[in-house]
Amino acid sequence: MFTFLVKRLFQALIVMFVISLVAFAIQDNLGDPLREMVGQSVSEEERQVLRDELGLNDPYLTKYTRFITNAVQGDLGDSYFFKRPAAEVILDKLQATLELVFGAAIIIVVVSIPLGVYSAIHPKNILTKVIMAFSSIGISVPVFLTAIILMYIFSIELGWLPSYGRGETVNILGWHSGFFTKDGLLHLVLPCVSLASIMLPLFIRLVRSEMLEALSSEYVKFATAKGLAMNKVYYQHALKNTMLPLLTVGGVQIGTMVAYTILTETVFQWPGTGFLFLEAINRVDTPLITAYVIFVGLIFVVTNTIVDLLYGVINPTVNITGKGA
Amino acid sequence: ADITVAYDSDPVTLDPHEQLSGGVLQMSHMLFDPLVRFTKDFDFEARIAEKWERVNETTFRFTLRKDVKFHSGNALTADDVVWTFERLKTSGDFKGIFAPYSELKKVDDYTVEIISSEPYPLVLQTATYIFPMDSKFYSGEMDGKDKSSIVKHGNSFASTNVSGTGPFVVTSREQGVKVVYERFADYWDTNSPGNVDKLTLVPIKENATRLAALLSGGVDLINPVAPNDHKRVKSTKGIELTTVSGTRLISFHMNQNSNEALRDVRVRQAIVHAINNDGIVKRIMKGFATTAGQQSPEGYVGHVESLVPRYDLKKAKQLMKEAGYEKGFNLSMMAPNNRYVNDAQIAQATASMLSKIGIKVDLKTMPKAQYWPEFDKCSADMMMIGWHSDTEDSANFSEFLTMTRDAETGKGAYNCGYYANPKVDQLVNQANAETDPAKRSEMLKEVEKILYNEAAFVPLHWQDLAWGAKSNLQVDPIVNALNFPYFGDLVVK
Amino acid sequence: MSNTDTKMLTRWEKVKESDFIYHFKRDKVAMVSFALFLAFFLAALFAPLLSPTNPYDLMAIDIMDSELPPSWMDEGDSRFLLGTDDQGRDILSTILYGSRLSLTIGFLAVAVQLILGTIIGLSAGYFGGRVDSFLMRFADVQLSFSTMMVAIIVSAIFKASFGAEFFSEYAVIMLVVIIGVAEWPQYARTIRASVLAEKQKEYVEAAQVMGFRAGRIMFRHILPNCLSPILVISTVQVANAIMSEAALSFLGLGLPVDQPSLGALISIGFKYIFSGAWWITIFPGVVLVSLVLVINLLGDWLRDLFNPKLYKG
Amino acid sequence: MSLLEVKNLRIEYPSRFGTHTAVKNLSFNINRGEIVGVVGESGAGKSTVGNAIIDLLSPPGIIAGGDVFLDGDLISGKNIDQMRQIRGNKIGFIFQDPMTSLNPLFTVEQQLLETIHANLKMSNSEAVARAISLMEQVGIPEPELRIKQYPHQFSGGMRQRVVIAIALSGEPDLIIADEPTTALDVSIQDQILTLIRNLCIEKQVGCMLVTHDMGVVSNVTDRVAVMYRGDLVEFGETAQVLGEPAHEYTRSLISAVPRSDRKLGRFPLVSYIEEAHELEKLDIKTHWLGQSEDQREYTGPLLNVENVSLRFTTKDSFFESKREYVQANKNISFSINEGETFGLVGESGSGKSTVARVIAGLYPPNEGKITFEGIDLTALKSEKQRRPIRRQMQMVFQNPYTSMNPRMKIYDIIAEPIRFHKLAASEQQIQQIVFDLLDHVGLGKMAGVKYPHEFSGGQRQRISIARALATRPRLLICDEPTSALDVSVQAQILNLLKDLQDELNLTMLFISHDLPVIRQVCDRIGVMRQGELLEVSESEKLFTNPQHEYSQHLISLMPEFKGLRTAI
Numbered sequence A: 001m002f003t004f005l006v007k008r009l010f011q012a013l014i015v016m017f018v019i020s021l022v023a024f025a026i027q028d029n030l031g032d033p034l035r036e037m038v039g040q041s042v043s044e045e046e047r048q049v050l051r052d053e054l055g056l057n058d059p060y061l062t063k064y065t066r067f068i069t070n071a072v073q074g075d076l077g078d079s080y081f082f083k084r085p086a087a088e089v090i091l092d093k094l095q096a097t098l099e100l101v102f103g104a105a106i107i108i109v110v111v112s113i114p115l116g117v118y119s120a121i122h123p124k125n126i127l128t129k130v131i132m133a134f135s136s137i138g139i140s141v142p143v144f145l146t147a148i149i150l151m152y153i154f155s156i157e158l159g160w161l162p163s164y165g166r167g168e169t170v171n172i173l174g175w176h177s178g179f180f181t182k183d184g185l186l187h188l189v190l191p192c193v194s195l196a197s198i199m200l201p202l203f204i205r206l207v208r209s210e211m212l213e214a215l216s217s218e219y220v221k222f223a224t225a226k227g228l229a230m231n232k233v234y235y236q237h238a239l240k241n242t243m244l245p246l247l248t249v250g251g252v253q254i255g256t257m258v259a260y261t262i263l264t265e266t267v268f269q270w271p272g273t274g275f276l277f278l279e280a281i282n283r284v285d286t287p288l289i290t291a292y293v294i295f296v297g298l299i300f301v302v303t304n305t306i307v308d309l310l311y312g313v314i315n316p317t318v319n320i321t322g323k324g325a
Numbered sequence B: 001a002d003i004t005v006a007y008d009s010d011p012v013t014l015d016p017h018e019q020l021s022g023g024v025l026q027m028s029h030m031l032f033d034p035l036v037r038f039t040k041d042f043d044f045e046a047r048i049a050e051k052w053e054r055v056n057e058t059t060f061r062f063t064l065r066k067d068v069k070f071h072s073g074n075a076l077t078a079d080d081v082v083w084t085f086e087r088l089k090t091s092g093d094f095k096g097i098f099a100p101y102s103e104l105k106k107v108d109d110y111t112v113e114i115i116s117s118e119p120y121p122l123v124l125q126t127a128t129y130i131f132p133m134d135s136k137f138y139s140g141e142m143d144g145k146d147k148s149s150i151v152k153h154g155n156s157f158a159s160t161n162v163s164g165t166g167p168f169v170v171t172s173r174e175q176g177v178k179v180v181y182e183r184f185a186d187y188w189d190t191n192s193p194g195n196v197d198k199l200t201l202v203p204i205k206e207n208a209t210r211l212a213a214l215l216s217g218g219v220d221l222i223n224p225v226a227p228n229d230h231k232r233v234k235s236t237k238g239i240e241l242t243t244v245s246g247t248r249l250i251s252f253h254m255n256q257n258s259n260e261a262l263r264d265v266r267v268r269q270a271i272v273h274a275i276n277n278d279g280i281v282k283r284i285m286k287g288f289a290t291t292a293g294q295q296s297p298e299g300y301v302g303h304v305e306s307l308v309p310r311y312d313l314k315k316a317k318q319l320m321k322e323a324g325y326e327k328g329f330n331l332s333m334m335a336p337n338n339r340y341v342n343d344a345q346i347a348q349a350t351a352s353m354l355s356k357i358g359i360k361v362d363l364k365t366m367p368k369a370q371y372w373p374e375f376d377k378c379s380a381d382m383m384m385i386g387w388h389s390d391t392e393d394s395a396n397f398s399e400f401l402t403m404t405r406d407a408e409t410g411k412g413a414y415n416c417g418y419y420a421n422p423k424v425d426q427l428v429n430q431a432n433a434e435t436d437p438a439k440r441s442e443m444l445k446e447v448e449k450i451l452y453n454e455a456a457f458v459p460l461h462w463q464d465l466a467w468g469a470k471s472n473l474q475v476d477p478i479v480n481a482l483n484f485p486y487f488g489d490l491v492v493k
Numbered sequence C: 001m002s003n004t005d006t007k008m009l010t011r012w013e014k015v016k017e018s019d020f021i022y023h024f025k026r027d028k029v030a031m032v033s034f035a036l037f038l039a040f041f042l043a044a045l046f047a048p049l050l051s052p053t054n055p056y057d058l059m060a061i062d063i064m065d066s067e068l069p070p071s072w073m074d075e076g077d078s079r080f081l082l083g084t085d086d087q088g089r090d091i092l093s094t095i096l097y098g099s100r101l102s103l104t105i106g107f108l109a110v111a112v113q114l115i116l117g118t119i120i121g122l123s124a125g126y127f128g129g130r131v132d133s134f135l136m137r138f139a140d141v142q143l144s145f146s147t148m149m150v151a152i153i154v155s156a157i158f159k160a161s162f163g164a165e166f167f168s169e170y171a172v173i174m175l176v177v178i179i180g181v182a183e184w185p186q187y188a189r190t191i192r193a194s195v196l197a198e199k200q201k202e203y204v205e206a207a208q209v210m211g212f213r214a215g216r217i218m219f220r221h222i223l224p225n226c227l228s229p230i231l232v233i234s235t236v237q238v239a240n241a242i243m244s245e246a247a248l249s250f251l252g253l254g255l256p257v258d259q260p261s262l263g264a265l266i267s268i269g270f271k272y273i274f275s276g277a278w279w280i281t282i283f284p285g286v287v288l289v290s291l292v293l294v295i296n297l298l299g300d301w302l303r304d305l306f307n308p309k310l311y312k313g
Numbered sequence D: 001m002s003l004l005e006v007k008n009l010r011i012e013y014p015s016r017f018g019t020h021t022a023v024k025n026l027s028f029n030i031n032r033g034e035i036v037g038v039v040g041e042s043g044a045g046k047s048t049v050g051n052a053i054i055d056l057l058s059p060p061g062i063i064a065g066g067d068v069f070l071d072g073d074l075i076s077g078k079n080i081d082q083m084r085q086i087r088g089n090k091i092g093f094i095f096q097d098p099m100t101s102l103n104p105l106f107t108v109e110q111q112l113l114e115t116i117h118a119n120l121k122m123s124n125s126e127a128v129a130r131a132i133s134l135m136e137q138v139g140i141p142e143p144e145l146r147i148k149q150y151p152h153q154f155s156g157g158m159r160q161r162v163v164i165a166i167a168l169s170g171e172p173d174l175i176i177a178d179e180p181t182t183a184l185d186v187s188i189q190d191q192i193l194t195l196i197r198n199l200c201i202e203k204q205v206g207c208m209l210v211t212h213d214m215g216v217v218s219n220v221t222d223r224v225a226v227m228y229r230g231d232l233v234e235f236g237e238t239a240q241v242l243g244e245p246a247h248e249y250t251r252s253l254i255s256a257v258p259r260s261d262r263k264l265g266r267f268p269l270v271s272y273i274e275e276a277h278e279l280e281k282l283d284i285k286t287h288w289l290g291q292s293e294d295q296r297e298y299t300g301p302l303l304n305v306e307n308v309s310l311r312f313t314t315k316d317s318f319f320e321s322k323r324e325y326v327q328a329n330k331n332i333s334f335s336i337n338e339g340e341t342f343g344l345v346g347e348s349g350s351g352k353s354t355v356a357r358v359i360a361g362l363y364p365p366n367e368g369k370i371t372f373e374g375i376d377l378t379a380l381k382s383e384k385q386r387r388p389i390r391r392q393m394q395m396v397f398q399n400p401y402t403s404m405n406p407r408m409k410i411y412d413i414i415a416e417p418i419r420f421h422k423l424a425a426s427e428q429q430i431q432q433i434v435f436d437l438l439d440h441v442g443l444g445k446m447a448g449v450k451y452p453h454e455f456s457g458g459q460r461q462r463i464s465i466a467r468a469l470a471t472r473p474r475l476l477i478c479d480e481p482t483s484a485l486d487v488s489v490q491a492q493i494l495n496l497l498k499d500l501q502d503e504l505n506l507t508m509l510f511i512s513h514d515l516p517v518i519r520q521v522c523d524r525i526g527v528m529r530q531g532e533l534l535e536v537s538e539s540e541k542l543f544t545n546p547q548h549e550y551s552q553h554l555i556s557l558m559p560e561f562k563g564l565r566t567a568i
């Protein structure tokens, strides 16, 4: 496992190097960062001067070498908009996103597993059909709509829940958390639910279909013959076998959620990384975008490493280190 | 009273000289006070300057108030104003506005004189941009860096620290999340009816979310309110919609360089006649815009009453025929889709209207980040551009949009129509040196008429401004066409 | 071969081939779903014949007709059965035309994802070791670039090599490539995970002992056993691709605004949610939902069909 | 009152090609303290009856009629919860397929403990103690260590024993054991049967024992039921049934039991066949199967295994010293000549399957060399180089079920290698070959349209053999190829192999626990224990004069079939 991690760490570096190369290459296609920094009446010459100052007119290689030399020293450049080191900005916003994703993930796990299992066990039941129909609708209703409808019902009409932002947070060892105040928790509800709503149908369906496969296996039959409680058969024997694809899909989805919860965060004005990314694109905040993309690469490498590790733990027949039998 | 205000964005900096943009000016009016400020109908109201007078063609004198204190506790004197002026001259964004002036001179501790190199008519207009800064506070060094420096990228003292004379002080600021303003205890304007003790500004990007925040009571005031949502705001009990006709002109430029047909004045006229801008205002803008037939909105010196929109499909077809384009032609069009209110829809509607006179439009819309580089290149035959005059003056429109492009003088910098008319250039230049308002007005009106007749560009409308607020906020008195509400004077019942 | 043998063969062939049809005919849900799907497909295919107006013809639309409610409502206009959108396009016609684009993009993009993901996932899982590391890290790189970024990259590359004209002309193909390329890692990782588990099973070893080529073992033996997550993801991805297209078009990286697809129509409609013009988003929304529902039902049915252990009656 | 009473049981498997009645109107009973043997043709419905009793018929099977009583209590038709009370606690069940019965993701310990907890009230430490003692009772060495491992780390026989341990762990009143000892060597088999026997005597447990081993039947059962095509053709005292069979089928079955006392040329065939369509005698000489294109030039032994060692890592660690291994093969050397049948016998878990897999190229050996026709297989670099040899070397896996792709129909499973290696000229010819192969393993053409899970254990095994033959191999590695076959089908298959051998000089590596069978088919035999090859000798010599102590022990335990001798 140690060797595995060392190997992965090394691979992660390569991944991030490649990402930085590509991210840097596309910068010029994102738009003109100057436009967002100056007023409309500033002349083109003025802008050229600023461009020179920022080193935007340098050739790709010069820019890239400069970037990579700094990056090696841990400096990914300063965001134009935030005027702070990009990495710092991202880490700041990440807290909000992680809490959002964590909340959504809990909802997904808590809802999708029982529903998926139930509908696999009773494939012909009415409730199953309802669940499946709902999940189909869920897939095709865009988040945006879900979010607005939720907002409409729960904050405008009923006035129970706040409609935007994070609310009150408490600082725990430098982590600003909304999980420990009532206000913070209330603010979490709607964004988490609507974020979960996009992923839920996928997971319900996945649990169900994998579960159906597992239920037709011999070991489930034998587990039943052993006289185990049916719940134990379903939720331990069968479910553990459905965990494998679930884990993989889950891993990718969590990574994606951390990285690109753009819509949810935008609708709820959630100060997280997805929103940050969208704004950075809008403002052509290139240092921030580059840092961000590299950082997302890291997220994926990390989540996928964890997934692969867990995979090896759950499935003993798979040898993660890749060595032969 | 404590209120929360939701805007679509928050100020990018606390330095009033860093960027000339709506957000920064909104911030400036809360933390600072200008020498004078606009009233609702483009008149001037005394702020830091108590009195003003024109001394001669090139000199203008301001008498300052004596009881003004900065947030730091320092008292304001003429030195601060001079210091501020000097700093403005070094600001990339603002130096253009102050280019006509050679100097700001201290006469005594509470009197200053501003001197232009040529006779200059727009002194008061430009004085609205002079927000005196606390020279003592901003002088010196911090961490080896000059506190007064204006930095566009990267951190500076002034972008995070403030000492102004305004009604509010910043007590906390988390960029992109919120800014908390609290009433400045020693504010000089004791006559101000304003009773807001604490104002929290939160940026909410999404129109629907901002509206929801207002409807659910999470915030007290929002701006902007999308035209689609006006009905909803108006019909909600306890919430009021306040609108003001705006001065931002939305228009299309017809590129004579890239499309030969557009060089023909008849074709340009045909296009102007084919576009039902009334329809656009009514249907797309839901009536929350003023149909335009010229650059200057009402209230501007160059505004000509008679230059009305001229939608007339028959005439348009006729003109096309005359120009020899009976069969029409192809034309490319570009527009942003997140810059102006309903920009992409307006472009689409325009394209469809043009198709009725046989012009086949290839329309491309894109986010502003991508649009501006295209606009800089004038990539399409028709490009949308919105313009707001920083000086609330007619000449400004022409300077940037319709004067002959000239890289040296910087005139016509946004003229993607490549329209060029020496007469217009001459008239605008003259007007900019004419201090007699009446004469000046004549010149600028003349300009508008020429542009109208030659169909130099396609005027669509002036965007209106709208605020949605709880009824206990008396919004109407503090808002204006410039979109920086004077929150210091806001009364909350 | 004797006469009886050839007879045998035909009967045998019949028996063998008709499995699919046989189960199909006995499953009402599958039949109804398929019929609906076919209806959507045909409606999209023959949109120009079926729709009352051509919504992509700028000549035919008038801004003064915008936001009219469905014809049965008070302010409705009999010309526009389901009302009009913000530009005055007939919603019904736009749905028909838009489905055409959306369906093409949705299915083709998913096909691209599926093919890329399957090949990469299978290879990574089956060969393991360096191949696996390389492909999966490649997937990580890919994941780091959201669809939006991929769109920017792809469009930049194409603009640079073929010019802007090319891009707008082949927008549909571009979108398919972009959405296809952007989202294959999901498949690749899922398939790889399933392959890792399947690879350990004896039937794979048996196939190896038979001397089959790696490709054959991967595609013919392992892949069918990894089918169920693939089907689930695919049905979800079709809906995603349709909405992604709308998002990309907004970024100016897709279809022109004056040719709204189903997804674009729904997105446009959002702006009108609070203003009461619900029909702009609801009708196309209902179409999308039912389309996805049908696809899902067919997907479920296929999944069950491919699992011989489930008794299908 | 009998413990189990089955009355007029009828079980059907409906399918689109018509309903297959697997069990027709079956009645029998089992008393406390009694072992009832169930024998019969492969596919007769034995497993189906067992599954029906605990209501776990695999879909689409349904009980179309009849009742099952346990202790006088009607249990057929009870709901899930009521059945749960019975399963494990009242009835311990051993499925025929031990390989797939264990959940691959849980350790053996977890699977044992949960069963104990589900059925008996005891503390965790007691349960652990019980689990270990059960493992010991079923003859698994080092149970404390082994119990922490996962099923895939166990050999076939060991898994079977784990399943037995689990079935016994709930102290059931009735044990239904579906061919529980097929993968076990005689000494372990003896140990397990004794265990069950003792349970029957001491705890008055009843047992239904499905088996094909007539030796076992005659040694341990009290009564025996003979099934043929879903019917109970005979049911009575073991001695009575075996000694004086009343039914024609029983008689012919008994006559097919391979003799353990001397070697015969061919196996006697079952003469009782109800429907005439069965086997037209296959003329191997003229058939495709008999026409190999393989030319032979090399003169040495076809297969040579030199000093092969292999160990499995059971616990990996970054540090060399912390790793744990199982040494599955130690320094194994032997060679097989062309046309020869080499037998491997030995303790369950001794590494026989591992040797087979190493030869087949599934596991690369840690040390040693394997040459096939003089070609060093361990030195081959790519799969491409190996491919021509792959076809010439086929393997019948110990577990026929898991070695078949569950999503392929039988027809495709068998046809695929022919197609892939282009062994036939046309699709029509392929079809003919597949049908012939299916016929010759006694399944019939229509088996082709079914999927593997629709077959009985023995049927699957036969499919597996048919598939292996489909490449026309020169070396056939058979890992317990006939363990699930009744003696009649077994005879038929073994005769087929023998014919091929005569005709084509087919070479075989034959792994089996069935010593009489080994004696009949093998020319030379190797005896293995704990990863080592103890002795290799001529087959007759081994049976008459075993050298190694362990070999002697093994031979002495060979269950004698004390049936009626006169039938032969």
Ligand SMILES: Nc1ncnc2c1ncn2[C@@H]1O[C@H](COP(=O)(O)OP(=O)(O)OP(=O)(O)O)[C@@H](O)[C@H]1O
Binding pocket: D013, D020, D022, D041, D042, D043, D044, D045, D046, D047, D048, D049, D058, D059, D060, D061, D096, D453, D454, D455, D456, D457, D458, D459, D484, D486
């Ligand atoms: N799931 C199923 N679907 C269809 N047919 C089945 C299924 N399971 C078993 N059968 C058929 O039922 C018959 C009886 O099967 P069963 O498994 O009971 O045989 P068996 O007597 O146990 O044979 P063996 O000794 O070979 O294990 C066989 O012909 C088999 O093909």
Ligand SMILES: Nc1ncnc2c1ncn2[C@@H]1O[C@H](COP(=O)(O)OP(=O)(O)OP(=O)(O)O)[C@@H](O)[C@H]1O
Binding pocket: A325, D152, D153, D154, D155, D156, D157, D158, D183, D184, D185, D312, D313, D314, D326, D327, D328, D347, D348, D349, D350, D351, D352, D353, D354, D355, D398
């Ligand atoms: N994948 C594996 N990982 C770890 N140990 C294994 C693995 N496969 C087999 N073993 C161990 O190797 C030893 C030999 O196993 P093998 O399967 O060769 O036995 P066998 O002689 O075929 O036994 P049986 O007659 O029971 O099938 C056993 O102790 C088994 O537990």
Ligand SMILES: [Mg+2]
Binding pocket: D046, D047, D048, D096, D178, D456, D457, D458
């Ligand atoms: Mg059986």
Ligand SMILES: [Mg+2]
Binding pocket: D155, D156, D157, D352, D353, D354, D398, D479
């Ligand atoms: Mg074995």
